[in-house]
Amino acid sequence: MMEKATITIDGRKIQARYGQTILQAAREHGIYIPVLCDHPALPPEGACRICLVEIERQRTLQPACTFPVSEGLVIYTHSPKVIEARKFSLELLLSDHPLDCMTCEATGNCLLQDLAYEYGVTGDRYQGEKHQYPIDASNPFIVVDRNKCILCRRCVRACAYINGVEAISVFYRGFNAYIGFGADSTMQDSPCEFCGSCVEVCPTGALWPKMAIGKGRPYQLQKVQTVCAYCGVGCQIELQVRNNRIVNVVGVENAPVNQGFTCVKGRFGNDFVHHPDRLTRPRVRKYLLEGGKREGKERGEWVEVDWDTALDLVSRKLVEIRDTYGSDSIGVLTSAKCTNEENYLMNKLARQLIGTNNIDHCARL
Amino acid sequence: MAGLATAFGSGAMSNSIEDVTQKAKVFFVIGSNTTEQHPIIGMKIRQAVRQRNALLIVADPRQIPLVDFATLHLQHKPGTDLALLNGLMHIILKNGWEDKEFIAERTEGFEEFKAVLEHYPPHVASEITGVSEDLLYEAAQLMATNKPMAAIWAMGITQHIKGVHNVLALANLQMLLGNIGIPGGGVNPLRGQNNVQGACDMGGLPNVYPAYQPVTSEEAAKKFSQAWGAPMSTKVGMTVTEMIPAAKAGHIKALYIMAEDPIMSDADTNHVRTCLEACEFIVLQEIFYTETAPYADVLLPGVSFAEKCGTFTNTERRIQLVRQALQPLGEARPDWQILTEVANRILTNPSGQRKVDTQAPYARWDYQHPSQIMEEINALAPSYAGVKYTRLERGETFQWPVLDENHPGTPILHVGKFARGLGKFSAVEYIPPAELPDENYPFILSTGRVLYHWHGGELTRRSQGLLEIYPKPLIEIHPEDAERIGLNGRRRVRVTSRRGSIEAEAWITDRVLPGMIYANFHFPEASANVLTHAALDPISKIPEFKVCAVRVEAVES
Ligand code: SF4
Ligand code: SF4
Ligand code: SF4
Ligand code: FES
Numbered sequence: 001m002m003e004k005a006t007i008t009i010d011g012r013k014i015q016a017r018y019g020q021t022i023l024q025a026a027r028e029h030g031i032y033i034p035v036l037c038d039h040p041a042l043p044p045e046g047a048c049r050i051c052l053v054e055i056e057r058q059r060t061l062q063p064a065c066t067f068p069v070s071e072g073l074v075i076y077t078h079s080p081k082v083i084e085a086r087k088f089s090l091e092l093l094l095s096d097h098p099l100d101c102m103t104c105e106a107t108g109n110c111l112l113q114d115l116a117y118e119y120g121v122t123g124d125r126y127q128g129e130k131h132q133y134p135i136d137a138s139n140p141f142i143v144v145d146r147n148k149c150i151l152c153r154r155c156v157r158a159c160a161y162i163n164g165v166e167a168i169s170v171f172y173r174g175f176n177a178y179i180g181f182g183a184d185s186t187m188q189d190s191p192c193e194f195c196g197s198c199v200e201v202c203p204t205g206a207l208w209p210k211m212a213i214g215k216g217r218p219y220q221l222q223k224v225q226t227v228c229a230y231c232g233v234g235c236q237i238e239l240q241v242r243n244n245r246i247v248n249v250v251g252v253e254n255a256p257v258n259q260g261f262t263c264v265k266g267r268f269g270n271d272f273v274h275h276p277d278r279l280t281r282p283r284v285r286k287y288l289l290e291g292g293k294r295e296g297k298e299r300g301e302w303v304e305v306d307w308d309t310a311l312d313l314v315s316r317k318l319v320e321i322r323d324t325y326g327s328d329s330i331g332v333l334t335s336a337k338c339t340n341e342e343n344y345l346m347n348k349l350a351r352q353l354i355g356t357n358n359i360d361h362c363a364r365l
Numbered sequence: 366m367a368g369l370a371t372a373f374g375s376g377a378m379s380n381s382i383e384d385v386t387q388k389a390k391v392f393f394v395i396g397s398n399t400t401e402q403h404p405i406i407g408m409k410i411r412q413a414v415r416q417r418n419a420l421l422i423v424a425d426p427r428q429i430p431l432v433d434f435a436t437l438h439l440q441h442k443p444g445t446d447l448a449l450l451n452g453l454m455h456i457i458l459k460n461g462w463e464d465k466e467f468i469a470e471r472t473e474g475f476e477e478f479k480a481v482l483e484h485y486p487p488h489v490a491s492e493i494t495g496v497s498e499d500l501l502y503e504a505a506q507l508m509a510t511n512k513p514m515a516a517i518w519a520m521g522i523t524q525h526i527k528g529v530h531n532v533l534a535l536a537n538l539q540m541l542l543g544n545i546g547i548p549g550g551g552v553n554p555l556r557g558q559n560n561v562q563g564a565c566d567m568g569g570l571p572n573v574y575p576a577y578q579p580v581t582s583e584e585a586a587k588k589f590s591q592a593w594g595a596p597m598s599t600k601v602g603m604t605v606t607e608m609i610p611a612a613k614a615g616h617i618k619a620l621y622i623m624a625e626d627p628i629m630s631d632a633d634t635n636h637v638r639t640c641l642e643a644c645e646f647i648v649l650q651e652i653f654y655t656e657t658a659p660y661a662d663v664l665l666p667g668v669s670f671a672e673k674c675g676t677f678t679n680t681e682r683r684i685q686l687v688r689q690a691l692q693p694l695g696e697a698r699p700d701w702q703i704l705t706e707v708a709n710r711i712l713t714n715p716s717g718q719r720k721v722d723t724q725a726p727y728a729r730w731d732y733q734h735p736s737q738i739m740e741e742i743n744a745l746a747p748s749y750a751g752v753k754y755t756r757l758e759r760g761e762t763f764q765w766p767v768l769d770e771n772h773p774g775t776p777i778l779h780v781g782k783f784a785r786g787l788g789k790f791s792a793v794e795y796i797p798p799a800e801l802p803d804e805n806y807p808f809i810l811s812t813g814r815v816l817y818h819w820h821g822g823e824l825t826r827r828s829q830g831l832l833e834i835y836p837k838p839l840i841e842i843h844p845e846d847a848e849r850i851g852l853n854g855r856r857r858v859r860v861t862s863r864r865g866s867i868e869a870e871a872w873i874t875d876r877v878l879p880g881m882i883y884a885n886f887h888f889p890e891a892s893a894n895v896l897t898h899a900a901l902d903p904i905s906k907i908p909e910f911k912v913c914a915v916r917v918e919a920v921e922s
Contacts, residue, residue: 233404352721
């Protein structure tokens, strides 16, 4: 529905569209309403009551994330009543929260912490019973700490709406409620595909990438946006780097293809970059250094050499073979894993300097 | 993508991922295990099915995960895609469901094509494919009565001896239904590796310069010899599947291999080994000591994507910026730098006999940064003319053709007009796979990849988590077959083809049809490519990875 509705938020008149929620309209006009369970990529849930707003002629406060706009609404996002209600909700959440922010992985990257800061809530007002769930670190990718879970169901919705597999749900109700996987088992024994969408949207430290644990605070990480090196979908990913090591990977939120989400390889499969098998020095066969020829099919020993030695040798041999046997006696395999610029250069090398069209790559394979 | 180039004059995915997944009313997914091979596209198809009730027709010999979301599953026998497609089109025509206006205005070759379809009445198509006539009818009707339909495929269509014909048949289908050049429709081949599209765009093919300018064209040869200051060969070069055997035959003396692993990725591994053994001189530029490395004479350490800048072009022709996040490890260097160093040494080699006029506008190799290489590409590859680093750095991304600095790119190809003018219907007949099961080799082997690994496994076997979750090769076999070969309790099988033999753990599952097994090529200790058949499609030179005949035995573990 494209019909407009004029609403007033904090004294400002804005044009909203029918079918929008108050939160959506406010966001579109740059008006801040705090949220916890709502996430722009997910359908609204209305579970946390952090987004409560005061609406004229409504008896009770209403969640902005589910309340639909209509003509003439007059809304207050930060009235004293609203602030009091938010504080109360936060106090309740914190009464069953570990409050170990000092050592929590999510510090600096936690919506609950940000809201507690914003509203000056310390978590010592109500002394309630606290859960003592064991931490589940049994799969290679995602650590599950239910003690930090605020049951916002963002992960449940991400798994169902973004990835489409429904591996997560909330089991039981009330104080006994907790998130579980499959038929209440571990992630690896559920339909989970480890896409990490749930981690991406979790507002707290309840779901955390295993590889990032203990590797640094958000402000210690250098963040670089790039493109996944696996499949042809071309998801944009953000590499988080510390001391020249990738310590975490997240999706790029406004990326045209993946909108912040990835698959298991793009998010959790980049540690090959640091594998001890990496080649770090050029190598040539000993017979080449001795100026000899190869005997039969055995190529013999490797010798590590400096770059100049290796590059001189490669160019000398290529020229020799080109000039002895002709340009078409040389073939080059360029690479679907390398950049456009590198592929262009390989094509130029073959056609300009070798003089052959013998160039191909594994598109066929 | 020779097939699409024949039909439309351009071989790339015609629509964008966003467009297809948001607007298609029907997805026809054939020969693509999308959720495992292109997971984010798989995700979006699942979202479309669940959230907006899009219809999904999956044609695949295996019970792939996407089947759980499908309206219809056409479980045709491996290698019978063409009979399936022709059979569906026969039904569409017989019922007058074709888009007559589109056919009349935008295509040619219809009558010839129509005549061939006469050979595929439902009982024939059903007999060949093993799909019931009712199901064929139902699928054809769904396709014809719900527009737009997006056709999506991958290697399951191309890796056959008649792969090009399969693609032509898909192009036929989409023209027949008028699903070309419109949002939510199109022909959408999903490219495998992250930059296959870019490698093709940049002239990494034996028959074309960058931006698909043919090497056989005198005009193109003149353009590039003027640009690069050297004479150009107008002879089409060898494909990888020709070069490697040519090394054994002595025609190829040297191979310069950049970040490819033919021992893992090519068909018939044992044969590839003897070819590489015979090659006089092999340079391998790689980040790991791969399975191909023992055959190299020189190893040049390149860097990973995280240690360099450049651009990648994804399967929907979208050009995106790769940014450097890490300093190169040890003495390793970015591939563009290595190539530049080698090239400059060849250029200045005093005894070299090939003369290059270094005064020509793009003869030199003075690159200090990949953006300078892109400027050269802008000048020589028309579809990349407007791809500027300044734009990409601002966060712009676009799909080629990008005709100039202000051009926004091209999300949908073939709108109103095909690159070649009229779309061409091709009359293509079904031919059985090159190697069919017989008494000695009674099973069909099909190969592919799994979610947690990638290609030859060079990267994913070196990722701790991925290896932990999928640590060893598994061979999928149907429960009936497992029982028949006496696989009770014993979980290992030996699989033998005319070319070699591997042993691995069996995964007893009805993901595969009886009589068929499925294996991957991620692990060197039991790579399916030891078994595969290097029978090539005569046009695309793609090997028939998806069908070969094997024997399967239970072994003591
Ligand atoms: S990792 Fe992905 S599939 Fe697994 S539970 Fe999270 S969202 Fe669901
Ligand atoms: S695990 Fe995270 S996202 Fe899921 S319900 Fe708990 S806090 Fe919310
Ligand atoms: S994150 Fe997954 S789907 Fe996206 S490009 Fe990488 S491998 Fe492909
Ligand atoms: S954000 Fe609205 S109820 Fe949670």
